[in-house]
């Protein structure tokens with residue numbers, strides 16, 4: 499601290515005292531004039547608050563507004579605090595608290611099946627079925643023919659078998675649960691043989707070795723990261739082997755000097771040893787997606803032809819709700835159904851209804867791309883997306899303001915959720931970069947977009963904010979959300 503001459507210090511102190519005295523004279527009446535909670539409660543706004551949120555919440559929010567006013571006054575912010583003003587503040591606070599944190603948003607990240615944004619969007623047929631199941635009693639575990647108890651899986655077993663060629667099928671909470679349950683059933687307390695090249699981690703702390711351990715299986719790693727041979731599996735087989743596990747390395751690729759044992763060859767090895775082969779497909783798909791212009795991803799039917807059990811997700815490429823499917827040999831599925839863990843991992847009626855409706859859409863592959871939103875988004879052409887961007891560009895430029903340069907760009911969308919990790923889909927979008935403003939300007943813009951009532955989420959890349967429009971279906975909704983962008987927050 500700089501030392502000032504004594505006289506200056508005294509003069510400053512005197513001036514400060516004087517200023518504080520003036521402030522004091524103005525704060526006192528401000529504090530005295532603050533209305534009471536009861537007075538605020540008499541406003542129409544407060545009456546509406548009581549109606550909407552209940553008296554306790556309304557009173558508590560008004561008290562907070564009064565407390566904030568007192569703090570503001572004491573720190574010298576001398577604005578008027580009328581009853582109406584305080585009631586409005588209480589309303590703002592309660593409305594903010596009332597807003598769902600599970601907000602619907604515009605996914606312009608370019609990742610279609612974004613795990614953090616909820617993966618697949620459901621088909622209207624699935625939404626209707628789920629809503630009906632929510633509103634009504636349903637024949638969940640009830641056989642309408644005999645009037646006796648039925649099984650949850652009855653609703654999806656036959657269609658899953660039709661679509662995959664499997665003998666039997668069951669459904670659980672998600673694919674992680676499917677893997678856990680299948681491994682526990684086949685290899686609890688026994689060996690599970692897996693290639694070192696397939697010990698994957700997918701996001702969210704799902705690591706194959708950990709899941710195997712939690713399933714009670716003894717992990718027996720064979721081969722190396724890049725090469726595993728049939729003889730590696732054969733040497734590891736023992737009387738206490740419970741399962742040979744094959745994992746689709748869904749989110750990465752090993753390239754170069756590599757070797758893996760095909761599902762067909764593994765099936766022969768497993769059959770010779772009389773050990774079941776289980777294949778975790780991860781995403782899995784019920785149809786050959788090359789007909790929609792996507793790369794080849796192994797179908798469940800292909801896997802079922804070799805493995806005794808196949809597991810895959812409901813909300814990845816399949817385009818349904820979160821679920822995990824286990825399909826395969828009847829005796830193995832029956833063993834799974836007898837496992838007490840099954841009960842802890844089962845799905846509820848809402849999802850079961852959505853799953854059944856989604857699977858039924860696959861009966862008519864010709865119309866699938868128009869009815870299944872995930873597939874529709876994946877199959878959108880770059881030309882179609884670019885047309886949309888051209889319609890939206892001018893309004894977007896206006897909304898973000900003169901501090902930013904906005905231009906059309908070509909970009910690459912990703913499928914996401916580990917499906918087809920190297921495949922990208924040519925797409926189009928808007929690239930926004932800072933024309934003038936500080937280094938934080940772009941982050942502030944991204945934050946302001948996230949703060950919207952219906953947030954817009956893009957991705958930041960090379961000092962630009964990229965909005966990939968592949969997943970934008972509600973163009974008007976996007977524009978009206980964007981028009982509410984708070985440009986004062988960008989300064």
Ligand SMILES: *Cc1c(COP(=O)(O)O)cnc(C)c1O
Pocket residue numbers: 672673674675677700704745746747748749778779780781810811812813821822915916
């Ligand atoms: C995604 C994935 C899982 C987990 O599936 P969830 O449905 O997310 O639980 C398991 N194995 C593989 C290979 C995967 O790709």
